[in-house]
Amino acid sequence: MSKNKGNILFQLTGSIACYKACAVISRLAQEGFGVKTVCSKNALNFIGKSTLEGLTHNPVYTDTFEDRTALEHIELTRWMDLAVICPATGNIINKLAAGVADDYISTIFLAFDFSKPYLIAPAMNRNMWAHPATRRSVKTLEEWGVKVLGTGNGRQACGDVGEGRLLEPEAIYKEIMAALAPRPAREAARV
Numbered sequence: 707m708s709k710n711k712g713n714i715l716f717q718l719t720g721s722i723a724c725y726k727a728c729a730v731i732s733r734l735a736q737e738g739f740g741v742k743t744v745c746s747k748n749a750l751n752f753i754g755k756s757t758l759e760g761l762t763h764n765p766v767y768t769d770t771f772e773d774r775t776a777l778e779h780i781e782l783t784r785w786m787d788l789a790v791i792c793p794a795t796g797n798i799i800n801k802l803a804a805g806v807a808d809d810y811i812s813t814i815f816l817a818f819d820f821s822k823p824y825l826i827a828p829a830m831n832r833n834m835w836a837h838p839a840t841r842r843s844v845k846t847l848e849e850w851g852v853k854v855l856g857t858g859n860g861r862q863a864c865g866d867v868g869e870g871r872l873l874e875p876e877a878i879y880k881e882i883m884a885a886l887a888p889r890p891a892r893e894a895a896r897v
């Protein structure tokens with residue numbers, strides 16, 4: 707097995723785009739990253755734990771009160787080198803910006819100290835993406851240091867056409883690599 711290149715906390719929420727996230731997780735695992743996944747309860751309507759366990763060789767976290775090591779959500783923030791929510795629903799984006807911590811993903815976020823990269827890859831209907839609540843939440847999260855990725859424009863699962871599609875797996879993988887690059891390289895890339 708190749709040397710571990712870093713630890714990624716990969717979090718999925720309840721969007722039809724969960725299937726696309728699997729391609730990113732698979733690539734990260736194959737490239738030698740340690741990957742642990744967290745699913746919102748609604749994400750489990752779109753993706754099975756067995757798929758994620760098979761791809762990462764790690765258990766899937768869903769319930770803050772599950773019978774594992776006490777305060778494991780704090781341990782996870784120490785273990786990871788980067789956190790990403792992919793796909794990120796309108797619900798989780800608005801929840802994080804409001805400081806709500808009522809499930810695993812939002813509890814980890816409220817315990818996050820912004821010393822490591824935190825990426826959000828949104829996926830939602832164009833009206834949800836354009837909603838003033840979502841616009842304001844994205845701005846708030848960016849002001850806190852979260853990297854909110856763009857979205858694709860095109861045909862959506864609901865039949866609408868517009869902004870809000872999850873970026874393609876290759877683009878998300880590249881964003882993760884860029885965020886993990888040593889800080890001087892990141893700053894040079896911005897010039």
Ligand SMILES: Cc1cc2nc3c(=O)[nH]c(=O)nc-3n(C[C@H](O)[C@H](O)[C@H](O)COP(=O)(O)O)c2cc1C
Nearest residue numbers: 719720721722746748749795796797798829830831
């Ligand atoms: C078939 C289906 C597809 C959905 N896709 C999305 C989506 O892509 N983005 C989104 O924000 N919500 C989507 N939703 C609605 C969310 O699942 C819902 O808001 C849920 O409460 C999100 O919970 P979570 O953020 O805790 O995972 C979808 C719902 C259904 C039934």
